[in-house]
Structure formats: C-alpha cells, structure tokens
Amino acid sequence: MLHRDQLEAYLNDYLSVESISDYAPNGLQVEGREEIGRLVTGVSACASLLEKAEAAKADAILVHHGYFWKGEENRIVGYKARRLRRLLCSGMNLFAYHLPLDVHLEVGNNAALGDMLELTNESRYSIKGIPDLLWFGVPGQELSANQLSQRLESVLGQAPLHVGSGPGLIRRIAWCSGGAERLIEQACAYGADAFISGEISEPIPHIAREAGIHYFAAGHHATERGGVQRLGEHIAAKFDIDHQYIEIANPA
Structure with missing residues (x-):
C-alpha cells in the first residue's frame, strides 16, 4: 500500500x-x-x-x-x-x-507519441515559458504525406485529418500532443516539413498551405x-x- x-x-x-x-x-x-x-x-x-x-x-x-x-x-x-x-x-x-505530463522527457505525451511513431528525437523547444513543449524528430526513412497519415492511423487507431501542401517527401517532423495546432508557425520557423497535433481550427489549413507545411490533426484524445x-x-x-x-x- x-x-x-x-x-x-x-x-x-x-x-x-x-x-x-x-x-x-x-x-x-x-x-x-x-x-x-x-x-x-x-x-x-x-x-x-x-x-x-x-x-x-x-x-x-x-x-x-x-x-x-x-x-x-x-x-x-x-x-x-x-x-x-x-x-x-x-x-x-x-x-x-x-502540462507537466505533456512535456516530461520519459513518460510524457510528446515522448510517448514520438516513440509510437518511431521518430528519432532531434530537438525540443520551449514555448512561452513552457519547457520542451514542441518536439522535433526524424523518421527512419523519408515519408510521403500519405505514408505518415497511414502510420498515424495505425498507431493511434483513427485516421488523421491532413491539410497543407508541404514537400513531397517528409524528412523532419514537429509534434505537440493535444490542442497545440497554433504552434504550426513555430514548427515552420524551426524548419519542419510536417507538424502533428491533436486538433484543428479555422486558420490552420490556410497557414499550412501558404507556409508550405503538412499539418496532421490526429486527435486530442488519441495523441494524449x-x-x-x-x-x-x-x-x-x-x-x-x-x-x-x-x-x-x-x-x-
């Protein structure tokens, strides 16, 4: 006990x-x-x-x-x-x-999501005073948007919503679990080809298309x-x- x-x-x-x-x-x-x-x-x-x-x-x-x-x-x-x-x-x-469970380096939601997607963690960024909130990593091999979408569906059990027009092959992926879609601009600024979070809001498809990045809304619950x-x-x-x-x- x-x-x-x-x-x-x-x-x-x-x-x-x-x-x-x-x-x-x-x-x-x-x-x-x-x-x-x-x-x-x-x-x-x-x-x-x-x-x-x-x-x-x-x-x-x-x-x-x-x-x-x-x-x-x-x-x-x-x-x-x-x-x-x-x-x-x-x-x-x-x-x-x-938030402490989102960002923890061992048991956190971002750590778990990266492991499930088989991404090699490359770097992490603090956002608005929250340490290690935005994660970056690389897949074992370059992926098309369709391949990344299929991988998300396989590990999370539901098909993500994909918007945007990033590069044909995805080499660098940013992610933050839950309702962090507004971090797409930081993901772009730090050089991501794709950004994964849980939710989507009205401005995100426009930003993703105009900034040249793939965005995957994979589910708030599913990513956490x-x-x-x-x-x-x-x-x-x-x-x-x-x-x-x-x-x-x-x-x-």
Whole structure:
C-alpha cells in the first residue's frame, strides 16, 4: 500500500510541477482514502471513467485532464456536482497532471507519441515559458504525406485529418500532443516539413498551405493516451501497487 501524500509528493517532484505555470491545479484535486493499493489511469476524469474506476475498486484515479480549469464556471452544479459526489462517496482520490505530463522527457505525451511513431528525437523547444513543449524528430526513412497519415492511423487507431501542401517527401517532423495546432508557425520557423497535433481550427489549413507545411490533426484524445499509461506503469513498478488503464472512447 502507498500513502496518498507520499504518492502526491513523488509525482509533483518527478513531473517538476513547480517549474510549470498551468491552466489548472496539478496534483491531488480531490482527496480520498489515505492508503492506495490500486491505481486507475485515464485521459479525462469524465463520469464514465469514474464509474469504471469505482467498479474496478480503485483507490486513486490519475488523469491528464482533471477539473478546476481557469476561466470555467465556478459553481459545483449539474454534471460537476455528480462527478464530485461520486468521487467523495467512493473514497477515491483524483490526481491530475496537465502540462507537466505533456512535456516530461520519459513518460510524457510528446515522448510517448514520438516513440509510437518511431521518430528519432532531434530537438525540443520551449514555448512561452513552457519547457520542451514542441518536439522535433526524424523518421527512419523519408515519408510521403500519405505514408505518415497511414502510420498515424495505425498507431493511434483513427485516421488523421491532413491539410497543407508541404514537400513531397517528409524528412523532419514537429509534434505537440493535444490542442497545440497554433504552434504550426513555430514548427515552420524551426524548419519542419510536417507538424502533428491533436486538433484543428479555422486558420490552420490556410497557414499550412501558404507556409508550405503538412499539418496532421490526429486527435486530442488519441495523441494524449500515452502519458498517463506510461506514468501509471512507472508508479506501479516503483511502489508495487496495481495499475489499470481504462480507455474511454473520444473521437475529438
């Protein structure tokens, strides 16, 4: 068994939480029972994940997308009240790590995405004070846009949306998981032939075409499944507790 406070202290240190300014609190968000013997991980702390974690007899849930985001409605009503009621009544702890889990060099979402795509990490750039947010790498061999699209679909389980008109052969790839499509200009400035992120917004097809770069919107959820799984496996091995990743499908 692992004490709740010991787990939070370890995670905060391991993920360098104090060095990153974020949009939501990182660490323990909802306090539950003190002793943790079974950990469930998932991408987002939605009602379906809470229900399945409770059925799995979890003592703690660790997610990438938790609660209490800056700028959101402050009142705990409706679906928010139902989520918190389930957590508090079940005694499960909720831990959430957002940007620290994106950028971690070993268990982070960007590290996991690069490994899944078999990209050799070449360099990383800090953006707006966030260290190692934008990653660059090279594939084992040059790829066409269609080949990269097929590789993304194979490893992530869904076809990406491809826009833009980059070079015929892709030699250098930039990526940042989640909703980082606006980093396309930095990807261009640092010499990427293609940029991969999770989402797409209205200006991106125009920028991709005019800047001469391929852009792949591969899914916010799909590009951010790797981090929590790696972190959960790391915690389970280090502290000898049970771990289960629970996938809750999300097409976004």
